Amino acid sequence: MSITTTTHLNFRGDARAALEFYRSVFGGEIALVTHQQVYGTTDPAEAGLIAWGQVLADDGFHVMAFDVPASQTYDAGDKPVYVSVRGTGGDEITGYWTGLADGATIIQDLGPSGWTPLYGMLKDRFGVTWVLDVAA
Structure with a gap:
């Protein structure tokens, strides 16, 4: 199962x-x-x-x-959800980052962090916050 x-x-x-x-x-x-x-x-x-x-x-x-149809309430909120994308390689994550960054607000630039070789966070053009990193 x-x-x-x-x-x-x-x-x-x-x-x-x-x-x-x-x-x-x-x-x-x-x-x-x-x-x-x-x-x-x-x-x-x-x-x-x-x-x-x-x-x-x-x-x-x-x-x-x-x-969500107009007949139903909808409030996207400020930070309702983060979508996390974790990959095994830097090139893979960098490629996804580059695509998502088009029209996005960068929250944390993609780069090394204390817990992983590559980490970044952005809010895309649709208001969805994405966290991308390489599995340590």
């Missing part, structure tokens, strides 16, 4: 763009299902929103996302 945990991010209208961006950074396959397909939403402002979406890569990267 085994389990897997997957980060599931909630957005207000940005789930599609966020998942497309994460696919451009991490690779893998993207799956998108709209509110119209799942809930039968006919309001043009919400029919194309994402009811369920994911990016799944062969190397194990997996993230899911959802657009």
